[in-house]
Amino acid sequence: MKEKEPKIVCFSCRFSWGYLVSEEDIAARLENWIPIICTGKIDPVHILTAFRQGAEGVLILGCPEGDCHYQDGNIEARKRITLLYNVLQSYGIERERLKLHLGADPEGKTMPQLVKEMADTVRKLGPRSGDTPTQKKSATRTK
């Protein structure tokens, strides 16, 4: 029986990723794809909501460093994500399940491959415990 593909939510900035092709074209190749106008627009609320709704991993594709259409939205995103790692860890969600990738691909050809790589990483971590973070035992007790 074929192993079920982990659910990866992919946010991508439209200024660097796939702007030369239609959204329908990318959506046909990527499940759970959310185009945005800047990674600086992504709020931790959106990422937590994705995990809450069962995402096994969240991949964020932003503009190359120093080349953000809105000056430094991608750097702002990186700051939020770095702080958010600590929160996710408390919920028993490994930091590998949230990734920010900065780069550019106007035709969006590499996007499915990047999502697949994320899925492979997540698969190695094993399944998340669904929507019951209180049941995770990964938090360590400090004596």
Added chain:
Amino acid sequence: MTDKKKVAILWLGSCGGCDETIVDINELILGVVNSVDLVLWPVALDFKYHHIEKMADGEIALGIINGHVRNSDHAEMAKLMRQKSQVILAFGACACFGGTPGLANLRSKEDIFRWVYQEAPTVINPKGVCPQTTTRVDGKELTLPEMFESVHSLDQVIDVDYYLPGCPPPPYLVLKAITAFLENTLPAKGSSLASHKALCDTCPRNASKPNKVAITEIKRIHEVEADPTKCFLSQGIICMGPATRSGCGESCININIPCRGCFGHIELVADSGAKFLSGLASMIDADDEAGLEKISDQVRDTIGYLYRFSLPISIMNQKKLQSDEVKSDD
């Protein structure tokens, strides 16, 4: 018989601070007591729960409930109060958001029991005695409430009409809420009976906040001597003011302690912790990934800062009480 409005005050999982703040209305409480008929107040008056059970549905005009819901007894009493009350006021941070005990939701019930009854260094329990819901002693059955898997806010268990946040709510707000109830001037159902502004808007240090806060190092309040005139965030000290509802009277700020967020989220914010994290990130001044990681590591217990009072209602933790959790309902 009296035609005064009947008011009941109940505590569920709470420390007693909320009841204390009602007492702290001081002599004005005499006026309140004269205006209403108190039918339940376990901390101060000797009414029993069966007195409430015998009342007609909706007979109580106002049910004030403080504390979170953690066990079957809490849930049963909350449901009884809902049945007998026309208006339910969630009183204090625990009832409104789950409160500090809600941080226990980061651990499983089994983990908590194991630590408290076996593993904590101060515990000597060679027989591994652990409380059970039923125990037989001398042929008789003794029972204890069932502890739930997680801490719940009041509205995750029953329908709540109004919210009065704070840990505890300050006496002046308590009086204001009770006065609004007595004078029939309560706002729309579901409202918070506190300010609609963020604490930053009313903070006396607001004027000292620079246009752009640039944090290069995060310090904990006990590690530094904070300047009592300057914005905490501009000093690199985490203050939850930007993401917290105002109305507390800035009592912490006034004694040089940063806001910890006990008044909860501002209107229309789904998760104040996540929102604050966004704001904090934008204040961090780091040029590269290494510098960013370094500052991030300086935030000790991130989740404790962000959700000190609100973990049970946060995006990742919000869980309605499942009916099958309440065994006493069977």
